[in-house]
Amino acid sequence: MMKHSEDFKREAVRIALTSGLSRERVAADLGVGKSTLGKWIAHYRPTDLVAEPQADLARENERLRLENRILKEERDILKKGNAVLREPKIVRFAFVHEHRDRWPVEGLCRVLQVSTRGYRVWASRPTCQRDRTDLKVLAHIREQYTLSRGTYGRPRMTMELKEAGLDVGERRVGRLMKINGIRPIRTRRHKVTTDSQHNLGVAPNLLDGDFLAAAPNQKWAGDISYIWTTEGWLYLAVVIDLFSRRVVGWAVSDRMKKDLAIRALEMAINLRQPPKDCIFHSDRGSQYCSYDFQKKLQAHGLRPSMSGKGNCYDNAAVETFFKSLKAEVLWRQTWPTRRQAETAIFQYINGFYNPRRRHSYLGGISPLAFEAKVA
DSSP, X not given: OOOOOHHHHHHHHHHHHHSOOOHHHHHHHHTOOHHHHHHHHHHSXXXXXXXXXXXXXXXXXXXXXXXXXXXXXXXXXXXXHXXXXXXXXXXXXXXXXXXXXXXXXXXXXXXXXXXHHHHHHHHHSOOOHHHHHHHHHHHHHHHHHHHTTTOOOHHHHHHHHHHTTOOOOHHHHHHHHHHTTOOOXXXXXXXXXXXXOSOSOOOOOSSTTOOOXXXXXXXXXXXXXXXEETTEEEEEEEEEETTTTEEEEEEEESSOOHHHHHHHHHHHHHHHOOOTTOEEEEOSOHHHHSHHHHHHHHHTTOEEEEOOTTOGGXXXXXXXXXXXXXXXXXXXXXXXXXHHHHHHHHHHIIIIITTTOOBGGGTSBOHHHHHHHHO
16 A cells, blocks of 8 residues: 655645545545545645645735835835936935935935945045035025925025025025925916906006005005905905005905905005005906095095006016915915915915015015115
């Protein structure tokens, strides 16, 4: 009688249980009796036989999980470090060093196409003066980026750093911002707010494209814009002093009616007490052409001025403010309520735009600083 090895018996049982063939066929193919095969099946429990396939499956699942984790890691690194892939190796080494606590060094080096050995050699060298200065400048850039609500690009950021006492140029600031993914945020949504289809009187264009003013309260400009919230549109009217680009009056409403423009004008008048003959410039919208608004201008000795028909550039100063407000605050998130949007507008105008935001037109200083400078 032929004696079979344990491995043969286990393999015979595995075939009998997993091949889908009848026991008679398996026994005949293996050259053993059907009863013998039955004894082997009874002796070698099925759980013992499937343990190895289950272990293989567990190992394969673990391998796939590891592979997915590595792919996700590489994707995240590439998303963050795409800007430095074409930079010199020293820049990529700096990126690895900057993010080594977030991702493994090996993964960072693999994605950025540098060797781990090269990185370690670079990291072991004493920090040169240039690198120390870069780290100092970068710390200030991050601070000013936060203070500017993430709005400053290279030119304004350089102005901020110079005022803080750092001797830096735009190229260095731009390089550090690019390497570290620091960039102003921009997005857009559009809605028409000017209703010029009316039979109301239209004032002449006294400014005629001249937005310069020699002193405060010589030329004002006003306009109406919009903010989308979950509750619906919120409309914003502002009045800007063209001398300093300071917002001197503003009002919000859930409807775009003539009283919206009047309330913004009243705030500006109460704040600045403008002299007679101060020009108030606007578009030809019905809110500004209305009898009540024109009467308010007349009562305070303000001279009305209106843009040319269909010419959006005739009120460019106010349009620039709206663009800054939306890009730097309003377009960055959704606003569940009008009240929340109104609070954000208040904080932007009184906490940032008027007292802090740098304007190229003003030589890189804020409206309030400009007014104080020439006072």
